Amino acid sequence: xxxxxxxxxxxxxxxxxxxxxxxxxxxxxxxxxxxxxxxxxxxxxxxxxxxxxxxxxxxxxxxxxxxxxxxxxxxxxxxxxxxxxxxxxxxxxxxxxxxxxxxxxxxxxxxxxxxxxxxxxxxxxxxxxxxxxxxxxxxxxxxxxxxxxxxxxxxxxxxxxxxxxxxxxxxxxxxxxxxxxxxxxxxx
Numbered sequence: 001x002x003x004x005x006x007x008x009x010x011x012x013x014x015x016x017x018x019x020x021x022x023x024x025x026x027x028x029x030x031x032x033x034x035x036x037x038x039x040x041x042x043x044x045x046x047x048x049x050x051x052x053x054x055x056x057x058x059x060x061x062x063x064x065x066x067x068x069x070x071x072x073x074x075x076x077x078x079x080x081x082x083x084x085x086x087x088x089x090x091x092x093x094x095x096x097x098x099x100x101x102x103x104x105x106x107x108x109x110x111x112x113x114x115x116x117x118x119x120x121x122x123x124x125x126x127x128x129x130x131x132x133x134x135x136x137x138x139x140x141x142x143x144x145x146x147x148x149x150x151x152x153x154x155x156x157x158x159x160x161x162x163x164x165x166x167x168x169x170x171x172x173x174x175x176x177x178x179x180x181x182x183x184x185x186x187x188x
Contacts, residue, residue, distance in 0.1 A: 003121045003141040004049065004111065006131060007041060008158070009180070010145055015155030016128050025150045031177035034146075041144060042079065046120035049111070051130025052089035058125065059085065059097045086114065088130055111139045128156035136161040142186045143168065149179040 009026050010016045017023055030038075050058060058080075065077030085100040088107065095102050103110040111134070114122060124134060134140050135158060159166075168185035175181050 002047075002115045002117065002119055004115060004134070004139055005041070005045065005121055005123045005142045005144060006134070006140045007038070007123055007125060007144045008131065008146065010147055010158075011150050011152045011155065012147055013151050013153065014157055014159060015152045016126060016131070016158055017156040018152060019154050019156070021156070025148065025152060027148050027178050027180050029178060030180070034176040034178060034180060037174070037176070037182070039076075042123065044121050045123045046083065047114065047122040048080070048083055048085045049114070049122055049124040049130075049134075050085060050087050051127045052087055052092060054125060054127035054130065055085070055087040055089075055097070055100075059100065063097075086110075107133055108137050108139065111137075128158055131158045132161045135159060135166070136163070138166070138187060140187060142171075143184065145183040145185070147181045147183060149181075 008016050011025065018025065062077045062080035065071050065073050066081040068074060068077075071077065082099055085097070086103050087095060087097075087100055088103045088110065090104060092102055092104075103114075124131060124140070167188045169188055170183070171186055172184040173182060174184075
């Protein structure tokens with residue numbers, strides 16, 4: 001069975017965006033060590049799961065990067081653009097993005113169908129509401145939390161919808177030169 005991984009940047013106090021969706025606090029000037037780690041993480045992935053709100057920015061952004069051969073992230077843009085994506089939405093009638101399909105059914109059923117398919121692992125990047133729902137229903141198998149050296153005080157959390165504790169097993173921690181700290185957990 002395929003695993004669902006979560007890769008997300010967050011603040012020390014557990015927010016993945018500011019109160020109005022701000023992301024200007026994130027460390028974007030990654031070093032080679034973090035870039036190599038993220039590249040190795042995505043080598044075992046062949047499908048991206050996104051909530052509609054994130055998809056509306058994520059997909060066009062990476063398509064533009066992929067179209068610009070001078071962009072330093074050109075290869076990453078090509079990978080994200082060509083990798084199959086599933087966008088979870090109850091409001092979109094159809095997908096207008098290439099290599100993308102919509103999941104319009106019940107979240108648990110849709111994710112479990114995807115997990116049962118043949119293939120490599122899947123990865124979710126956000127947004128906050130979508131990831132919170134995945135966490136609430138205990139659908140994420142592995143958490144890759146990239147903690148940025150910043151405290152926001154308020155913002156968009158991803159663990160606030162849990163109705164009970166969520167036991168996790170620590171797999172690894174790693175500090176990167178840019179100041180980001182990885183916390184890698186798997187769900188028990």
